[in-house]
Amino acid sequence: MSELVIDRIYKSFGADQVLHDVSFAAHDGEFISILGPSGSGKSTLFKVIGGITRQDAGEIYINGERITGKSGYISYMPQSAALMPWRTVLDNVLLGQEIAGKRDPAKAVKMLERAGLIGYEKRFPHQLSGGMKQRVSFIRSLLSPQTLICLDEPFSALDEFTRFDMQKWLLSIWQEYSKTILFVTHNIEEALFLSDRLIILSAKPAEIKRDWQIPFERPRTEQLLYTNEFLQWKKMVYEEIKQG
Numbered sequence: 001m002s003e004l005v006i007d008r009i010y011k012s013f014g015a016d017q018v019l020h021d022v023s024f025a026a027h028d029g030e031f032i033s034i035l036g037p038s039g040s041g042k043s044t045l046f047k048v049i050g051g052i053t054r055q056d057a058g059e060i061y062i063n064g065e066r067i068t069g070k071s072g073y074i075s076y077m078p079q080s081a082a083l084m085p086w087r088t089v090l091d092n093v094l095l096g097q098e099i100a101g102k103r104d105p106a107k108a109v110k111m112l113e114r115a116g117l118i119g120y121e122k123r124f125p126h127q128l129s130g131g132m133k134q135r136v137s138f139i140r141s142l143l144s145p146q147t148l149i150c151l152d153e154p155f156s157a158l159d160e161f162t163r164f165d166m167q168k169w170l171l172s173i174w175q176e177y178s179k180t181i182l183f184v185t186h187n188i189e190e191a192l193f194l195s196d197r198l199i200i201l202s203a204k205p206a207e208i209k210r211d212w213q214i215p216f217e218r219p220r221t222e223q224l225l226y227t228n229e230f231l232q233w234k235k236m237v238y239e240e241i242k243q244g
């Protein structure tokens, strides 16, 4: 069954049209990356999906239920890890569960352990590195009851090695917890490495230019990055985005 349906979304800010007739469906457990020129409307699309920004026209459905303009159906992780500075790491990751009325600290500790954050449960966000904050923010999304997670450039502030570690970590967690992920990135390699599908938006006003299935087998390893097929895909995606 198709989990999320985005149906003919339009959005303008004043005279500035940002989204133009954007439609696609995300199926259960899919990992979809959204790429497009800077300022094309990717974050706006996420905010519309998350019920944070109201669209001018179009509807959003989850499992057939109309959720247009409603929040709480999607776990949305914004560009910077928005942790609450006065809450400990453990209390930050439990936030989504708390809102839903069911805390499960034992599961949270298990996740923190997998993310290499054991021993940091009682620390506060300002005592963590950038990569650690991102992981805490991720765990909060993963522990939230929603099955759909929107991640907006979660790795953009990280160095290349940390970024690759985080990508591998994300893939292992995603497979284990069978979430549906929508992922915005500017990094073509990252999108190809992670995704089942790749949606390319045009320059503003954003329309869907391409919706490609990524053929690489899973599990994916570093070796994939050096294959001819991967490099050819990278070039094709780059050319598509460059045209705007």
Ligand SMILES: Nc1ncnc2c1ncn2[C@@H]1O[C@H](COP(=O)(O)OP(=O)(O)OP(=O)(O)O)[C@@H](O)[C@H]1O
Residues within 6 Å of the ligand: 013, 016, 018, 036, 037, 038, 039, 040, 041, 042, 043, 044, 045, 204
């Ligand atoms: N609240 C707002 N009021 C007015 N204009 C806005 C608002 N939010 C976004 N915009 C405009 O909408 C357009 C798309 O912005 P958005 O942040 O969605 O793009 P993006 O594709 O996520 O960009 P980037 O890749 O640089 O992060 C931009 O021109 C931006 O100025």
